[in-house]
Amino acid sequence: MRYSGNRGLSAMEDYRFKVNLGGMIEILSEHLYSSPDVFIRELLQNAADAITRRKEIQKKEFEGSITLEIEEKEKLIFADNGQGLMEEEIHRFLAIIGESSKRELTDRSVRRDYIGQFGIGLLSCFMVTDEICLITKSCQSKDAPSLVWRGRPDGTYTIETLQQQDKEALPSPGTKIILAAKEGMEEYFTREILENLITYYGLLLPFPVIIRQNGKEKQINPVYLPWEGRNTNKQELLLFGQMLFGELFLDCLTFRSEEGNVSGVAYILNYTVLPSAKPAHRIYLKHMMLTEKGDGLLPDWAVFTKCIVHATDLKPTASREGFYEDETLDAVRETIENRLIAYIDTMADDQPELFGKFFRVHQLTLMELALANPKLFRTLIDYFEFETTRGTLTGYDLRMCGEDLLYAPTREKYKQLSQLFFAQDQLLINVTYVHALELLEGLGYMFGISVSEVEEEEIEDLMEELAAEEQEKGLEFLNKANKILKDRDCRAELKCFQPANQPAFFLMDEEAVLNRQIAISKNKANSIFREMLNMISSELKGEDAVSMLYLNYNNPIVKNLIRITEEDVLKIFVEIIYIQALQIGGFPLRKNDMATLNQNILLLMERDLADKEE
Ligand SMILES: Nc1ncnc2c1ncn2[C@@H]1O[C@H](COP(=O)(O)OP(=O)(O)OP(=O)(O)O)[C@@H](O)[C@H]1O
Numbered sequence: 001m002r003y004s005g006n007r008g009l010s011a012m013e014d015y016r017f018k019v020n021l022g023g024m025i026e027i028l029s030e031h032l033y034s035s036p037d038v039f040i041r042e043l044l045q046n047a048a049d050a051i052t053r054r055k056e057i058q059k060k061e062f063e064g065s066i067t068l069e070i071e072e073k074e075k076l077i078f079a080d081n082g083q084g085l086m087e088e089e090i091h092r093f094l095a096i097i098g099e100s101s102k103r104e105l106t107d108r109s110v111r112r113d114y115i116g117q118f119g120i121g122l123l124s125c126f127m128v129t130d131e132i133c134l135i136t137k138s139c140q141s142k143d144a145p146s147l148v149w150r151g152r153p154d155g156t157y158t159i160e161t162l163q164q165q166d167k168e169a170l171p172s173p174g175t176k177i178i179l180a181a182k183e184g185m186e187e188y189f190t191r192e193i194l195e196n197l198i199t200y201y202g203l204l205l206p207f208p209v210i211i212r213q214n215g216k217e218k219q220i221n222p223v224y225l226p227w228e229g230r231n232t233n234k235q236e237l238l239l240f241g242q243m244l245f246g247e248l249f250l251d252c253l254t255f256r257s258e259e260g261n262v263s264g265v266a267y268i269l270n271y272t273v274l275p276s277a278k279p280a281h282r283i284y285l286k287h288m289m290l291t292e293k294g295d296g297l298l299p300d301w302a303v304f305t306k307c308i309v310h311a312t313d314l315k316p317t318a319s320r321e322g323f324y325e326d327e328t329l330d331a332v333r334e335t336i337e338n339r340l341i342a343y344i345d346t347m348a349d350d351q352p353e354l355f356g357k358f359f360r361v362h363q364l365t366l367m368e369l370a371l372a373n374p375k376l377f378r379t380l381i382d383y384f385e386f387e388t389t390r391g392t393l394t395g396y397d398l399r400m401c402g403e404d405l406l407y408a409p410t411r412e413k414y415k416q417l418s419q420l421f422f423a424q425d426q427l428l429i430n431v432t433y434v435h436a437l438e439l440l441e442g443l444g445y446m447f448g449i450s451v452s453e454v455e456e457e458e459i460e461d462l463m464e465e466l467a468a469e470e471q472e473k474g475l476e477f478l479n480k481a482n483k484i485l486k487d488r489d490c491r492a493e494l495k496c497f498q499p500a501n502q503p504a505f506f507l508m509d510e511e512a513v514l515n516r517q518i519a520i521s522k523n524k525a526n527s528i529f530r531e532m533l534n535m536i537s538s539e540l541k542g543e544d545a546v547s548m549l550y551l552n553y554n555n556p557i558v559k560n561l562i563r564i565t566e567e568d569v570l571k572i573f574v575e576i577i578y579i580q581a582l583q584i585g586g587f588p589l590r591k592n593d594m595a596t597l598n599q600n601i602l603l604l605m606e607r608d609l610a611d612k613e614e
Pocket residue numbers: 042045046047050080082083084085093094099100101102115116117118119120121122123175
C-alpha cells in the first residue's frame with residue numbers, strides 16, 4: 001500500500017493489470033495472424049531458436065533436429081533437441097505473456113541470432129487446440145528433470161515434475177509439444193496439410209526436419225541453401241525452383257547482399273505478367289519462411305520473377321509478414337536491383353537466343369524498366385520495335401538510319417500520311433503504341449538524334465510544285481474546285497506526288513478532325529450532351545480550321561479533269577475524289593458525304609449510259 005504524501009488524504013493502492021488471455025488470443029488470431037497456419041511457423045521457430053541456444057550453451061558439436069509426429073486428425077507431437085527449459089524459465093517465459101528468453105538480459109534488445117522476440121508466438125497454438133502440453137528437459141544441468149507444463153486459453157497452467165522412470169520423461173535435453181485437435185480444427189492435424197505447412201515454413205532450416213507417421217519417416221528439407229556454398233549448377237537450381245513453385249522457368253540468377261546478409265535466386269517467369277502484378281515469392285528470415293510479399297525488399301519492377309530469398313540480418317515486423325523499412329532494407333533492395341539489371345544487360349550480349357525469348361515474353365515490363373533506368377535503356381532500346389512506313393524497325397535500326405526521326409502523334413495522322421511517306425520511301429514512325437513516344441524521345445536524347453512530330457512543311461516537302469506553265473493551266477480548274485469544296489471547309493491545291501495512282505491526298509487539321517467528330521456525334525446525341533458538344537466546338541477555331549485536298553497532277557484522272565469545262569460534270573468528279581480521299585485517310589464521314597458519293601456515282605452511270613445510247 002502507498003500513501004499520497006502528507007496531505008491527509010485517504011490511502012491509495014497499486015493494482016496490477018490483468019490480462020484476459022481468451023481476448024488476447026482472439027486479437028492475435030483475428031488481427032495479427034493471417035490464418036491458423038502460422039502455429040506451425042511459431043513451433044518451428046521456437047524449436048530452431050532452442051537448437052541455436054543449445055549450440056551456444058554446449059559449445060560442442062551436436063546436430064539439431066526437429067520431428068513432427070502425426071496422429072491423423074487427432075494429435076501432433078512436435079519435438080526438438082534444443083536447450084529445453086528449467087522450472088523458473090517456464091514460470092518466466094511461458095507463463096508471462098510478452099516475456100521472451102530471446103532478448104538481451106541487460107537492455108532487452110533483440111538478439112540477432114534468434115527468430116522469436118515478442119514472447120507471444122506460442123499462443124498461436126490456441127487457434128487449433130484447447131491445451132498446450134509441453135514436456136521439456138533442460139541441457140543446462142545434467143540432472144535437469146523432465147517437466148510437464150500444461151497451459152490453457154483461460155490463463156491457467158500447471159507444472160508437473162516427471163520421474164526418470166516415467167514413460168513420458170525425456171531421455172535427453174529437448175522439448176516436446178503435444179497438441180490435440182480442437183473441435184473443427186481437425187484438418188490442421190492431417191498429414192497432407194501438416195506436410196505442406198512444415199515444408200512451406202521450414203524448407204530452408206539448416207538441420208533435419210522429419211515427419212513421422214505410422215512408424216515411417218521423411219525428411220522435408222535439404223539442410224543447406226541450394227544456391228550457396230556448394231557447386232549447384234543452373235540446371236539443378238532450375239529444378240529446385242520448379243519443385244518449389246510448381247512451374248517451369250525461363251532462366252534463373254543468384255544474388256547476394258552483404259548488408260542484411262541476404263542471398264537468393266530470382267526465377268524468370270515463362271509467361272507475360274502485367275507490370276502491376278504481385279508475384280508470390282518465398283522470403284525466409286533466419287531459415288524460416290516469413291512472407292510471399294517482396295514489398296520493400298525486391299524492386300517493384302521485378303514482376304517477371306519469382307524469388308526465393310534468405311536473410312539473416314533484416315528486422316521483421318510484428319506480424320512477421322514483412323520487414324521494417326530501414327536503411328539496410330534499402331541497401332539490400334539496391335543490390336538486388338543492380339544484380340537484375342546487370343543480368344539483363346549481359347544476357348543481351350552473352351545469350352542472345354535466351355534474351356530474345358525473355359524480351360518477347362516480358363516486353364511491356366521491360367519498357368517501363370528501360371524508361372526508369374538509363375543504363376537499361378541503353379541496353380534495351382536496340383530491341384524495342386516500332387511501326388514505321390519502312391516496315392517494323394527496331395531501336396537499333398532507327399538509331400543507325402542516319403536520318404531525323406519524324407513521328408505521327410495520332411493513329412489518324414499516321415494513317416493519313418503513311419501512304420504518302422511510304423510511296424516516297426520516307427520514314428514516319430507511329431508512336432501511338434504503349435510507351436512508343438517516350439522510348440523514341442529517349443532514343444533521340446541518348447544518341448543525339450532529332451526526334452520530332454511531323455509538321456505541315458515536311459508533308460509539303462514530299463510534294464513537288466507544278467511547272468509554271470502547268471500551274472497556269474490548272475488555275476482556272478483550281479478556282480472551280482475550291483468553289484465546289486467551299487461548304488466543306490476544304491481548300492484544293494494542285495501538286496505532284498507519289499504514288500501516281502493516288503488522285504488526291506487529304507490533310508486535315510487536328511481541330512478540324514475534332515470538329516468533324518463533334519458534328520457526327522451531335523446528330524446522334526441527346527439534348528444535354530448536344531449542349532456540351534456545342535460548348536466544346538465553340539472553343540475550337542472552327543472556321544479557320546481548314547483542311548487541304550492535294551490533287552495529284554501525276555495522276556492521269558486529275559490531269560484529264562483540268563480539261564473539263566462543264567461545271568456540273570466537274571462537281572461530280574471533284575466531290576467523288578474528295579470523299580474517296582477522306583475514306584483512304586480513315587476520316588469520319590459526315591452523314592451527307594455518303595449520300596453525295598452515291599448520288600454522284602449514279603449521275604456518272606446515267607451520263608455514261610446516255611453517251612452509249614447516243
Ligand atoms: N521449443 C522450445 N524450447 C525451449 N524454449 C521454448 C520453446 N518454445 C518456447 N520456448 C520458450 O517460451 C518463450 C515464449 O515463446 P513464444 O513463442 O511465445 O515467444 P518467443 O519465441 O520468445 O517470441 P515470439 O512471440 O516473437 O515468437 C520463448 O522465449 C522460450 O523461452
